[in-house]
Amino acid sequence: MFVKNAWYVGAWSDEIGDSGMLARTLLGEPVLFYRTADGTLAALQDRCCHRGLPLSHGRVQGDCVTCGYHGLTFNRTGACVNVPGQERIPPAAKVPSYLVRESDGMVWIWMGDASQADDALIVSHSFAGNAEWTFLKDRYLVNANYQLITDNLMDLTHVGYVHNRTIGGTPQAHSEAESKTSVTSNGVRVERWMMDSVPPPSYCAVHKFHTPRIDRWMEIDFFAPSIVRIHTGAMDTNTGAREGQRNDALLFWGFNAQTPETETTTHYFWSGARSHVPGRSIGEQRLDSLRITFAEDKEIVEAQQASLDLQPEPLVMIASDAGMMGARRRVAMMLKAEAVSWIQPVVPSKLDEVKA
Numbered sequence: 001m002f003v004k005n006a007w008y009v010g011a012w013s014d015e016i017g018d019s020g021m022l023a024r025t026l027l028g029e030p031v032l033f034y035r036t037a038d039g040t041l042a043a044l045q046d047r048c049c050h051r052g053l054p055l056s057h058g059r060v061q062g063d064c065v066t067c068g069y070h071g072l073t074f075n076r077t078g079a080c081v082n083v084p085g086q087e088r089i090p091p092a093a094k095v096p097s098y099l100v101r102e103s104d105g106m107v108w109i110w111m112g113d114a115s116q117a118d119d120a121l122i123v124s125h126s127f128a129g130n131a132e133w134t135f136l137k138d139r140y141l142v143n144a145n146y147q148l149i150t151d152n153l154m155d156l157t158h159v160g161y162v163h164n165r166t167i168g169g170t171p172q173a174h175s176e177a178e179s180k181t182s183v184t185s186n187g188v189r190v191e192r193w194m195m196d197s198v199p200p201p202s203y204c205a206v207h208k209f210h211t212p213r214i215d216r217w218m219e220i221d222f223f224a225p226s227i228v229r230i231h232t233g234a235m236d237t238n239t240g241a242r243e244g245q246r247n248d249a250l251l252f253w254g255f256n257a258q259t260p261e262t263e264t265t266t267h268y269f270w271s272g273a274r275s276h277v278p279g280r281s282i283g284e285q286r287l288d289s290l291r292i293t294f295a296e297d298k299e300i301v302e303a304q305q306a307s308l309d310l311q312p313e314p315l316v317m318i319a320s321d322a323g324m325m326g327a328r329r330r331v332a333m334m335l336k337a338e339a340v341s342w343i344q345p346v347v348p349s350k351l352d353e354v355k356a
């Protein structure tokens, strides 16, 4: 079961060409993204209401999509506007349409009640395409429930164990990091500090630290139900990071959108950006290790899903689960709110009136 009244990332913008179509299963529903004649994005259920062929087998014509089987044509609202060979269009001839927005190089989709959609809830990722930042992105199809990916991101004590080849550092330093979890207006925030810690290999490869140990910080923001934004940084130890000094810091911003495909598969849109270091070209500031880093997480959560499929219970909680539990609680609240909103008021039947 998924939260419907929320913005999800459906695609990177450049996955859908100027006149192209993109078919993708989201929240268990087949979705067709396409661009209309003026380049505006539209999204319809990818299922023709005539005989069920995916509309992605058809083609875009102006603002409409024509089914590739018998030629029914649908506009961007999903209304059928032409049935070849007959003038009458059956009233039921329509397909569901979805709200879409493009922002910061991403395509966002709202698959629930359109009257509740609020653009202010779209999470910003403003450094995408910003020349001040070196930027890398991709999408992995992960064979695991989307919440297992959120769990992974909300508890970074895993970094010392899963990512010791890349962004890790020592497991002990991660486990002993000062950590504070708080509830925000639409999610959860975890702040972590790793003072006077050993710099991980990937940090040393891209940044010149002047002390053998560094101070690291991580700000992890969960925006329910599916976005995790992580702002991290590192500086020479004892040079004022805690007091807000950021000169000559290595800054890294991560953006993660885990959009359910099904209950056990997820479109994991990830991206990472690093501030430029003066005097070094973008080419020297390699972000390649990110692909390895996110593949390491993919391997872990897929193995976890397979294990939980065999035996979901029991599981034991530990202190570092606070962020993960807060995020899950928030999603559960949203699901509950949607379930309640579907309960219709009971209208007394005629029989009840007679009995009364």
Ligand code: FES
Pocket (backbone or CB within 6 Å): 048, 049, 050, 051, 052, 053, 067, 068, 069, 070, 071, 072
């Ligand atoms: S299945 Fe689409 S027109 Fe027949």
Ligand SMILES: [Fe+2]
Pocket (backbone or CB within 6 Å): 152, 158, 159, 162, 163, 293, 297
């Ligand atoms: Fe990770």
